[in-house]
Amino acid sequence: MGEKGEQGLRVIKNIHGWLALILFLIYILLDYLLFFSKTLNSPAPTVDGLSRAFAYSLAVWVYGMIVIIYAAVKAWK
Amino acid sequence: MEAWEWVTSIIIVYSLIVVGLGYLAWRRFRHTVEDFFLLSRRVGFIVLFLTLAATYHSAFAFLTSVAVFSKSGISFWVAASIWTPLAAVSGYVLGRRFHLIGKARGHITPADLLADFYESEALRIITALLMATFVIAYMVVQSLGLGIVLSVGSGGHISLAWASFFFLLVTIFYLVVGGNRAAFWTDALQGVWMYIGVWAAGLFIVYKFFPGGVSELMHDVRAVNPKLLTMNWPIELATSFIIVYSVGVILLPHMWLRYYSARDKTTLRLSTAGMALYVSSYYIPAALIGLAAAVFNAHGLVVNGHQILEPGYIGKLVSTYGSRDAVMAYMIYTLTPAVFAGFLLAGAASAAMSTLDSLLGATSMILTRDIWQRYVRPKASEWELIQVGRLWIIIWGLIAWYFTIQKPGLIFDLVALSASGGLQFLIPVLRAVFPTRTEWITKQGAIWGVLAGITVNVLLCNKFPFHSALGLPAYHAAIAGVIGLIVNAIVALVISPFTKPVSREKLELYREILASEE
Structure with a gap:
């Protein structure tokens, strides 16, 4: 098998790692949306009283933690 | 007993407990350098997870986060919710490789790895001296806290x-x-204590003084200053914080050596996930306390006809302590029952002490191993090296104390200054732990890149006087650090093609070490 073939096999073998990386990058991008979206970055209250910006950031953080746990369980073996 | 006597007594009792733990650690000591500094590379999950988390979180987390929340609002949370998991992830990506290479090559300090890979004693000295210098700001932070x-x-x-x-x-x-x-x-103990402490303080303050809970707090914050409930840091500043407080901190020696000491890869993996959850969730109660502090600062706090906090009380704390870092401690002392306050403030002390001990230990290790053993007394016995290590701990501790009493400013900024120094090692480190066959950074490239990065960092940082003398613009330490890193990378990439590459044998050796565990 050539070097390219070996590289391809490594990528497939570590598919959870690549997926976790992509999901983690999405997490960072989602957080950065607050810099660009005036709709999201608003002090207006949500149903629980939190500001829209805070509630959004907390929700994104929960997603990020799920990604980290997924990476720890499936990807970093 | 008066309230302050209760609080002080509990803090002192807590100090005696950690001294007792130090004694127990001494009884397990095997009298070798590797055991003194790295615990014979046998640290398991619970201790590694808690020491990583407690070392990463320091007076920065317990004190300055609340201070910054009270001034900048949730901007801190939005940025910290990126930099904390990013620190854990970069710690895993780099730390796992530090662990594997360090174990195979017998590395004890960060300079060991860089000097070994690039086969450069100059890089060893530069790394050791710069790291020992930049961590002083971090020590001052803990001592101040x-x-x-x-x-x-x-x-x-x-x-x-x-x-x-x-x-x-x-x-x-x-x-x-x-x-x-x-x-x-002690980090393991302190990691648990400080986490419980910050959540207990947050929930107590919110539900005691805002009967409607978080919802009422948010309503009051919105009435005082609605900007506190939005992200209001400029993107370049927030991005610099994210880079410096994640990767920069991980590259400082007190964090780096923890990856050397791990027992195995599984320990590192689980500790990383635990660290990410711990260090980021820590800022949720800190945010609540900081926002409450902002409300009290605007209106004051009156309970049963007594003025507990005056409007503008934060200004008075700034004049006494040189920054608003005392807000958290002052609120705990003023708003909670004395015994409870004693436990919570002992938690705050835990946060700072667990990082200070790591910093002193790591710096002592660097100066003993990279300077003393290598250049002053190459034939020194293990006993002598341990005594020298102990002496460095005392000297660096006193240096930190000297700067502490100068009241050097906000902890948040001092940590950025320190971590911006660590960040300058990113380029040579990436080359060493990802030993691809592409010859993109050489020994000369690494050395001149680091020197250029550090120089730019220091010249542009508003904490130093050089920018005004030279007529240069001044930036926050985090931004100066990132500019330094960019210059560092450019210099390294420009010099490297014209200088001798890293030896093929060394590249292959590092590749084999890393491949053997995959």
Whole structure:
């Protein structure tokens, strides 16, 4: 098998790692949306009283933690 | 007993407990350099997870986060919710490789790895001296935090200078006696204590003084200053914080050596996930306390006809302590029952002490191993090296105390200054731990890149006087650090094609070490 073939096999073998990386990058991008979206970055209250910006950031953080746990369980073996 | 006596007594009892742990660590000490500094590379999951988390979180987390929340609102949370998991992830990506290479090659310090890979003694000296210098700011942060905790907890009866001196003595004592094992063990205790402390303080303050809970707090914050509930840091500043407080901190020696000491890869993996959850969730109660502090600062706080907090009380704290870092300790002391406040402030002390001990231990290790053993007394016995290590702990502790009593400013900025120094090692580190066959960074490229990065960092940083003398623009330490990193990378990439590459044998050796575990 050539070097390219070996590289391809490594990528497939570590598919959870690549997926976790992509999901983690999405997490960072989602957080950065607050810099660009005036709709999201608003002090207006949500149903629980939190500001829209805070509630959004907390929700994104929960997603990020799920990604980290997924990476720890499936990807970093 | 008066309230301040209760609080002070509990903090002192807590200090005695950690001294006791230092003694227990000493009883397990095997009298070798590797055991003194790295616990014979056998640290398991619970201790590694808690020491990583407690070392990463320091007076920065317990004190300055609340101070920054009270001024900048949730901007801190939005940025910290990126930099904390990113620190854990970059810690895993780099730390796992530090662990594998360090174990195979017998590395003890960060400079060991860089000097070994690039086959350069010059790089060893540069790394050792720069790291030992830049961590001073980080030590000052912890010493300052400890001083604030005891000074506020004593109701002002103990001055900032003497309060920080007391805690320095405690930390130096258990570290000198028990080595880094004492630091790791006390970190485990402190990691639990500070986490419970910040959540207990947050929930108590919110539900005691805002009967409608978080919802009422948010309503009051919105009435005082709605900007506190949005992200209002400029993107370049927030991005610089994210880079510096994640990767920059991980590359400082006190974090780096923890990856060397791990027992195995599984320990590292689980510790990383635990660290990410711990360090980021820590800022949720800190945000609540900081926002409550902002409301009280605007309106004051009256309970049963008594003025507990005056409007503008934060301004008075700034004039006493040189920054608003004392807000958290002051709120705990003023708003919670004395015994509870004692436990919570002991938690605050934990946060700072667990990082101070790690910093002192790591710096002592660098100066002993990279300078003393290598250039002063190459034939020194293990016993002599341990004694020299202990002496460095005392010297660096006293240096930190000297700068502490100058009241150097906000902890948040000092940590950025320190971590911006660590960040300058990113380029040579990436080359060493990802040993691809592409020859993109050489020894000369690494050396001149680091020197250029550090120079730019120092010249542009608003904490130093050089920018005004040279007519240069001044930036926050985090931004100066990132500009330094960019210059660093450019210099390294420009010089490398014209200089001798890293030896093929060394590249293959590192590739084999890393491949053997995959």
